[in-house]
Amino acid sequence: MDSSITIFGDWGTSRLRLYLRQGKSVLDRRDGPGIGALKASPRETFLELVGDWREAKPSLALLCGMVGSRNGWQEAAYAPCPANAADIRQRLLHIDADGLPVAIVPGLSCRNALGGPDVMRGEETQILGALALNPDLAKGRHLLALPGTHTKWVVVEDGAITSFLTAPVGELYALLREHSILAKAAPGDGPESPEGFARGVARIIEQGPARLAHLIFETRSRQLLDNLPKDEAMGFLSGLLIGSDVAATASWFGDLGQVSLIGAPALGALYAQAIAAHGGSCVAVDGDSAVLAGLSTLSPAQNSGVHVLA
Template sequence: MNDPSVTIFGDWGTSRLRLYLRQGKSVLDRRDGPGIGALTASPRETFLSLVGDWREAKPSLALLCGMVGSRNGWAEAAYAPCPAGAADLRARLLHLDADGLPVAIVPGLSCVNALGGPDVMRGEETQILGALELDPALKRGRRLLALPGTHTKWVVVEDGAITSFLTAPVGEIFALLRQHSILAKAAPGDGPESPEAVAAGFARGVARIVEQGPARLPHLIFETRSRQLLDGLSKDEAMGFLSGLLIGGDTASTASWFGDLGSVSLIGAPALSALYAQAIAALDGSSTAVDGDAAVLAGLTTLSPSPTSGVHVLA
């Protein structure tokens, strides 16, 4: 008989998979695997190969979030419309069977965003709900949360329900410009990377956005090249400058539609969240950081058909 206290949690995005074997409130083991975009076998086969010996613990359920529920994943879990809370998502879990192991996939969210267009997310909804559990004060009133990443999400939560969000592909645009545009090729970059130069460039890029406003971002981006040619900007400082422009522009645009940045809860990797915190501070806002992995575990706990309170991660 399966042990109801033993479960498998998974955060399965495009670039990575993180699996956790849990018993009660504790994480007993953790494994990493390929993201949906890097599979050499089907999602079902990949999952079963990774959790093979975990089956000896007789888990009662595997609960997965992220791109595993996309049309390119294991099976498509239909988007839940906003506004939505934990109960709405829990009621829409997509249930599958994997060689006798029950699997549930968390649906993503859809909304009409602040610009009047359609918007979607997968995986971030779980982190958001986890952040609300980690800091229950976020369930009261109107709150702004941000999830920095390849596709940064700005999310409005009202009295514990996700009411709308806005996506900006900041990380993807930065990667494309750095790797495939002429912007990074005006100065030699064959030496070791200088974190100090990157940080100085980032601060300079954010300052230009504060000075000129986000509407001039397309024109400011070209300064990444012209400042290398005329001002002697190093490649590292230029790439920091480009990052500062993009993150600063994204943050300033959000301030214009949200009304007032106030205090933003930043959910994600510490290094990237710190860059957004710097941009928010430059625009007279404040922020608090929420660890992305902790938020995923707390969110999956909340969305589990038989949720337990609290998660203790085995170091």
Template sequence: MDSSVTIFGDWGTSRLRLFLRQGKMVLDRRDGPGIGSLSKSPCETFLELVGDWREAGPSQALLCGMVGSRNGWVEAPYAACPASAADIRDRLIQIDADGLPVAIVPGLSCRNALGGPDVMRGEETQILGALALNADLAKGRHLLALPGTHTKWVVVDDGAITSFLTAPVGEIYALLREHSILAKAAPGDAESAEGLAAGFTRGVARIVEHGPGALPHLIFETRSRQLLDGLAKDEAMGFLSGLLIGADTATTSSWFGKLGQVSLIGAPALSVLYAEAITAHGGASVPVDGDSAVLAGLTTLSSAQNSGVHVLA
């Protein structure tokens, strides 16, 4: 084995991203099915994907995300907040995959700002990566956002993740778009980036005007504006997205007190939308690439090769 060669992976519900690394250099990347769509066991799927990579002599593989859930390869119990990189490192689950040591990163749990239980898996690694990429984030109190199917708003104090709040914005949008009457007033309309963007801006503006408490009533405008105002379907879908992201941002602003500068970790296209909503609510934002954050976070944890709890594969 070559101690400088490692395999890093972000294995979520919908996709798997694997990286073969030597030092800090990415030698190769492969994508695979998410935990929610496997036709074989996680172990078999992983070993097939990394088969020829074994020739490079990787010393270990380090995986984060839903691979550590109850439906994943093996459950990695949540670490409670506040949690630092060292706390997460100490709770890595170590298994063996045909002679290759594999470590699985645990998720995090907390009691959120609303007093309810909250959980994350995978985002904790991106957060650690953001801290590694920007040392200023490891000092003082900061707000980070990870837009996605289940958007996370995260508070970091002096480098430790102290609390977070989840909003299933992407999932709600997909459900309303695909399974509600809201999107069916103008069936068959072609979508354009310009229409989506214009509709999004209008949706955010409606939330700024009336506040997030009006969201249930404003959502119906997605349909009524198509029927009575001739709103094109692409603008209507952008409008719906703007309402949901705008309301999420507005609610978080009232929870956090003042948005200030928010670090947005994730895919650029979605981060742009959240940046617009944050600006509309008086804040500012700086983007952090999701892939870069994952790799930096796994690098932070990779020194834990011999740490964690050992279980059978």
């Protein structure tokens, strides 16, 4: 049994989660600032947070996410698709932090289904984790979705990430909700209503995703003319954006089939609803569990055996 001590880290734009591990057990957990909210350098921030954990003599700290971006600790060049766990493991960026070996997981790049360049950083680890947690996904062709600020749609084939496509749906929603005239037509600041969301999804199915920019204006006009309450208008806007993302993805991937949804449950539930409206079904994978499982898969020490067997 593996009893080595390692540190795992999920270091994104808005938060850092560090885990002290012995074998597969988590001994301790600490949170820190995201790459977008640092007050000191990534190296200083990391070493201060790790602190007394070093007494346990960890053999490695394995970090994924924006820590490997141009604005992070050190840039870990994108690995090209198709890429499986072994490909990514070979491209870990190894650096030294005051005597502690640190490895940073590279992001992935691809030419996406539209022929454009596409990138991810952090999601690759969650995807490999989902494959480790659900071995059925590691065989055959499957569609995964990681909803968020920049939603990723991912195709895996026989355990390798072959292609993906980014939809900045969460960012568009936040921009429109916080800053637009469209949202300001009526006062209020409640949660989005489920009825509004369902209506937005249905409107996209009725008119097609090519109409998105025109339909978005209804967020305002229905408040002005039909007295649509603000919470319904915001639900409607969310339904339009997520609905058009799912509709355009369905036409790209073909039959949606069963989609594995990785990430936060609340946003995942909205995607599940829109996917169901397009004839697909969903299984949910917890995002934090996926990160830990993915880092396990990518850990050079723990997985050298798996690598040889593959």
